[in-house]
Amino acid sequence: MPQALSHIALIVSNPTRSAHLLTGVFDDARILREEDPNDSHPEVIVWLAGLEFALIRGQGPAARNGDHIAFRVSKAEQLACAGRLDALALDYQMARHDTALYFSDYDNHVFELDVVDEGEQSAVG
Secondary structure (H helix, E strand, O other): OOOOOOEEEEEEOOHHHHHHHHHHHOOOOEEEEOOOOOOOOOEEEEEEOOEEEEEEEOOOOOOOOOOOEEEEEOHHHHHHHHHHHHHOOOOEEEEOOOOEEEEEOOOOOEEEEEEOOOOOOOOOO
16 A cells, blocks of 8 residues: 655656756745756756656647646745745746636646645535
8 A cells, every 4th residue: 555655756848947947936846857868868857846757758648638746834824835935936826715726838738736724624625
């Protein structure tokens, strides 16, 4: 039986650019491994929210759909990330009475910042 998530792999057109987006939006994100152009499996590894994100060079999704990755955050963290998205000139949408912030990376992967009070369960969204 699975014990926990090991990593999340996303196919992106430019792994380094995507890694810098994540480290620019999330204070705790850090790059663990840079892309090696001589590697047959070109990827950048980013540590975020206790998980490794493998950003693998390729063609990402052609369009956005309902698939997304949601992070549980405090309201202060959500607002701080919104400020960093503003500074990066990236669009985002607020939803569910401003308890959810959605933004997309350069390759149509959607991320949600889900504000949940401690002890409260997240609403799927």
